[in-house]
């Protein structure tokens with residue numbers, strides 16, 4: 348048996364990398380881990396966590412407005428972007444510290460350096476030039492915003508990375524894309540008082556979601572004052588003094604302070620030495636893995652966004668735990684990518700799990716759609732014109748709930764619990780015999796007794 352410096356070397360200190368390294372080290376394995384930027388990865392440093400803090404910040408102006416209906420008088424309000432950034436940075440620093448501490452406590456060797464593969468068992472730490480060998484290697488380098496390099500003027504645009512560190516809040520912003528990041532940031536910037544426009548190439552934002560939710564969110568965002576341009580893309584960005592001039596393909600010209608591109612994220616594999624190690628990638632640069640997250644080199648595994656399977660933090664963590672089971676617990680375990688509940692932290696929020704109405708109608712001969720649209724209780728006194736939307740999609744043949752979709756406050760929280768019910772294979776009867784929690788919005792989920800409509804062989808009946 349050849350001997351190695353490490354049992355496991357992990358490249359990338361994000362959700363998947365830290366979890367696999369920390370757990371392996373706590374099992375007594377000799378583990379090294381390298382991160383070129385900051386421990387915590389995209390989620391903690393410049394993704395989910397700071398984004399959610401921004402979402403909270405952006406909601407206050409509506410809270411102030413709504414309070415009047417409940418008898419409150421709120422004095423003059425103002426918002427300080429630099430204070431928010433400083434508070435956010437402090438919290439992110441605390442979380443980063445916890446990630447490091449977890450690794451330290453497990454006795455992993457932490458390297459603050461970029462790491463590249465030299466061969467199938469050797470990693471070079473570029474900061475010092477030191478090379479180390481490992482029996483197993485995990486690549487968990489994540490993803491990076493697609494820079495859209497062929498767009499004239501792309502270098503004048505920002506991505507979500509920079510959005511977390513802008514020196515000052517822009518007066519106006521154009522956000523390109525219709526996915527999670529574009530939609531969430533459009534709502535954040537609008538909520539903070541920025542004149543916001545979103546431009547999306549498709550017919551309707553959030554392409555893989557249930558159609559009702561897409562239209563509902565679009566309408567709600569427009570009603571708030573966010574301009575959404577569909578079926579158009581940015582053709583060119585140029586500087587005009589302090590502002591940016593944007594020409595769209597359909598011939599519109601916009602003048603804004605900032606342009607943000609949120610056009611998907613690419614696997615971060617450039618220059619990693621994958622070829623030298625024999626690790627294969629696909630056309631997008633994503634590392635190709637089998638069902639166990641094993642790459643084309645049997646002792647090298649890849650986890651999380653770098654594999655371009657499902658770009659979500661909990662998925663990377665789950666893949667890391669499956670890696671531990673497979674490699675260190677003699678219990679080969681495939682990550683389960685079925686029925687992943689997810690939330691879009693738009694305003695209103697989206698929470699969803701399972702098949703959209705459109706996907707279910709295409710898959711099953713007949714589906715039942717249970718749909719409720721109502722004014723949430725808080726809006727009765729606040730006077731806010733908003734609707735909450737809830738949908739259950741049921742396969743008529745066996746009454747299984749195959750999709751659950753919510754648009755409105757706390758939709759993400761509800762989606763988490765609905766995820767359990769769908770995973771458990773609950774039927775509509777299970778929902779019906781569940782007692783409601785009153786008064787909540789979620790009670791609608793167990794009180795929609797009759798289908799709103801059915802779709803049989805693709806036809807609404």
Ligand code: NDP
Pocket residue numbers: 523524525526527528529531547548549553554555580609610611612657658659689690691692
């Ligand atoms: P998404 O894949 O969600 O959206 C990308 C958007 O860019 C889509 O609307 C897509 O259009 C559009 N697009 C792609 N290429 C082009 C192009 N060449 N020209 C014009 N439009 C284009 O990616 P995001 O960047 O928003 O987010 C990356 C990932 O991060 C998400 O997939 C998600 O998994 C994760 N994420 C999750 C969050 C959460 O859980 N709340 C929050 C933020 C990110 P089309 O739809 O037509 O393909």
